[in-house]
Amino acid sequence: MDRTYDRNLPVSSLTISRFVDNISSKEEVDQAEYYLYKFRHSPNCWYLRDWTIHGWIRQCLKYGSREKALHTLKNKVQYGIFPDDFTFNLLLDSYIKDGDFKSESAQNKRSHGTNRCRQSGGESGAEENKEQESSFNPDSVSPLQELRSQLETLSKVESAPFQTLVTTVAQQNLAEAEKLDLEQYEGRIRVWEAEKRQLIQREKELREKAEQERRERLEAKAAAQQA
Numbered sequence: 001m002d003r004t005y006d007r008n009l010p011v012s013s014l015t016i017s018r019f020v021d022n023i024s025s026k027e028e029v030d031q032a033e034y035y036l037y038k039f040r041h042s043p044n045c046w047y048l049r050d051w052t053i054h055g056w057i058r059q060c061l062k063y064g065s066r067e068k069a070l071h072t073l074k075n076k077v078q079y080g081i082f083p084d085d086f087t088f089n090l091l092l093d094s095y096i097k098d099g100d101f102k103s104e105s106a107q108n109k110r111s112h113g114t115n116r117c118r119q120s121g122g123e124s125g126a127e128e129n130k131e132q133e134s135s136f137n138p139d140s141v142s143p144l145q146e147l148r149s150q151l152e153t154l155s156k157v158e159s160a161p162f163q164t165l166v167t168t169v170a171q172q173n174l175a176e177a178e179k180l181d182l183e184q185y186e187g188r189i190r191v192w193e194a195e196k197r198q199l200i201q202r203e204k205e206l207r208e209k210a211e212q213e214r215r216e217r218l219e220a221k222a223a224a225q226q227a
Helices: 002-006 013-021 026-040 050-062 066-074 085-097 104-134 138-153 162-226
Strands: none
Touching: 013 026, 013 050, 013 162, 026 050, 026 066, 050 066, 050 085, 050 162, 066 085, 085 162
């Protein structure tokens, strides 16, 4: 690709796609980032394929360069990285699996909400809490305890923590919930593969045509010299 750029020739979307698909190390991820940037600022920038963006994110995750993927996503205008939902979810899923889902914005919202409550509540809120505490009726606990005892007798009370119960239910329903998404994803992969085959065939035909035209020029030149 460097030779192509040095000759001021356009790099095709298939060329950049092949480079991304053939990444085999973290160093090559860095090289691919450079070429994605170059491609974005080339005449063919509009032809960066969805499957190339998908492959770029996958390769970044595969070779431990998640932050590189996030960087190109944050600077999407400079790199042309506009992923679809499936591709974007790959990156999100990697953060969730690592437990890295605490964003600074969420913390700011919580902080802002806390400060606002403190300002609006003031001392009156504290007084209301005191009144609620003083008006608390211990007799109301008895019916609740009785109800819990009845539920325990009927084996209707789960001893596991709430988070464990939620996780269990989610895992039980995960396959069914993901079924439609997986079918759509597999369908999109098939569409990408078909489009790629068409581009490869077109590229082959153009090369054959160019080679044929080159031979014809050489033959015409040779004939002119003999005459």
